[in-house]
Amino acid sequence: MLLTDFDGTLCEFQTEPEAVFLSDPRRMALATLARRPGLIIGVVSGRRAADLRRRCGLDEPVYYAGLHGMEIDGPDTGFTVPQxxxxxxxxxxxxxxxxxxxxxxxxxxxxxxxxxxxxxxxxxxxxxxxxxxxxxxxxxxxxxxxxxxxxxxxxxxxxxxxDISWNKGDAVRWIEADVTRRLGAVVQPVYLGDDRTDEHAFEAIGQRGITVIVGRRPSRASRRLPDPAAVEQLLNRLVATTKAP
Ligand SMILES: [Mg+2]
The missing domain is CATH 3.30.70.1020 (Trehalose-6-phosphate phosphatase related protein; domain 2)
Known part of the structure; x- marks a missing residue:
C-alpha cells in the first residue's frame, strides 16, 4: 500500500495553492501503479477529499484522505469523522x-x-x-x-x-483496515510526506512499513528523498519493477 501526501511530496509547492495539479507523467505513473495487482494507492492531504480527487485526475480506484484524514473517499466506501x-x-x-x-x-x-x-x-x-x-x-x-x-x-x-482528535495516522489505520476488509489481505504500508502533519502517519506505521520524509526537515521517518522530483523517480522505478496484470 503506497500512501502519499500531495503538496510538497507528489507536487511541488506553488505560490498559489489553487495552481497545484498532478503533472501528466506523475498521474500516468500513479495510474499504472493503481492497476497493478496487490498494490493499493492512496493520497493523504490537508485539502478536501473532493479537491484532491480533482487535482489528481485519476480514473483508477484510489483512496483520497482529505482534511488530514478526517474525510476519506475510498474505492467502494468512505468515512467522515462523526463530529x-x-x-x-x-x-x-x-x-x-x-x-x-x-x-x-x-x-x-x-x-x-x-x-x-x-x-x-x-x-x-x-x-x-x-x-x-x-x-x-x-x-x-x-x-x-x-x-x-x-x-x-x-x-x-x-x-x-x-477541535477533533483525528490525524493522518488515524487515516492510515482506517485505510489499512478497509483494504483488509475489501481484499482479505494484510498490507505493508509505505508512506511519503513532507509536512509536520505527516509525522502522525510515520508514527502510526513505525517499523511495520517504510516511511519516507521528503525534504530536509528532521523526521521520525526511516528514509529520505530530497524533493517531489525524486518521488517521481521512485514512482517510475516502481512502475518498472512491479508486475503488470
Ligand atoms: Mg505536504
Whole structure:
C-alpha cells in the first residue's frame, strides 16, 4: 500500500495553492501503479477529499484522505469523522455572529472556509482592530472553552477550526483496515510526506512499513528523498519493477 501526501511530496509547492495539479507523467505513473495487482494507492492531504480527487485526475480506484484524514473517499466506501458536520454547523453559527459584529468596521473581515473561519484585521485601523478582536473573543470563547473548536493564531489572523482528535495516522489505520476488509489481505504500508502533519502517519506505521520524509526537515521517518522530483523517480522505478496484470 503506497500512501502519499500531495503538496510538497507528489507536487511541488506553488505560490498559489489553487495552481497545484498532478503533472501528466506523475498521474500516468500513479495510474499504472493503481492497476497493478496487490498494490493499493492512496493520497493523504490537508485539502478536501473532493479537491484532491480533482487535482489528481485519476480514473483508477484510489483512496483520497482529505482534511488530514478526517474525510476519506475510498474505492467502494468512505468515512467522515462523526463530529465533523456538527462542528461545521457550530463554526458557521459563530461566523454569522462575528460577521454581523464586525460589519461596521472597515478593514476587518471574516474569511469563511466552510470548515474553518478566519478573522483578518491587518487592514483595520487600531481602534477597529481592537473592537473586532473583542467581538471575536466574546463570540468564540464559549466554543473554545468547551473544546469543540480550537484557535490557530497567525499574524493579524485569528482562525477557528473544529477541535477533533483525528490525524493522518488515524487515516492510515482506517485505510489499512478497509483494504483488509475489501481484499482479505494484510498490507505493508509505505508512506511519503513532507509536512509536520505527516509525522502522525510515520508514527502510526513505525517499523511495520517504510516511511519516507521528503525534504530536509528532521523526521521520525526511516528514509529520505530530497524533493517531489525524486518521488517521481521512485514512482517510475516502481512502475518498472512491479508486475503488470
Ligand atoms: Mg505536504
Amino acid at each position: 465533523l458536520s456538527a462542528r461545521r454547523d457550530l463554526l458557521q453559527e459563530i461566523a454569522g455572529s462575528i460577521t454581523e459584529a464586525i460589519s461596521p468596521l472597515p478593514g476587518a473581515f471574516l474569511e469563511n472556509k466552510d470548515l474553518s473561519v478566519a478573522l483578518h484585521v491587518r487592514a483595520a485601523s487600531p481602534p477597529d482592530r481592537e473592537q473586532a478582536e473583542r467581538a471575536f473573543w466574546l463570540l468564540a470563547t464559549p466554543a473554545l472553552d468547551a473544546g469543540t473548536v480550537r484557535l490557530q493564531r497567525g499574524e493579524c489572523v485569528f482562525e477557528l477550526l473544529p
